[in-house]
Amino acid sequence: MTSVNCTIMTDLSSSVFLRFSLAINLFICSIGVPVFLWATWKLWSMRYSKLFHVNFKIVLQLHLFGFLLHCTG
DSSP states (O other), X not given: OHHHHHHHHHHHHTOHHHHHHHHHHHHHHHHHHHHHHHHHHHHHHSGGGGGSOXXXXXXXXXXXXXXXXXXXX
């Protein structure tokens, strides 16, 4: 049973579809990480940031972190 699983995993690991999927994921991550960093910087340093309560900013930061997790798959 183990040798069958190993051959299937070997075939899957060298498939074109997997490489294409990983390339798309890398592209999405390369866009998502700068957006996350920019939004975090704007959230904590923008001019009107002092109007938001700290707890609200923390909630927004957690949502941004969830966005980053979503982008990385």
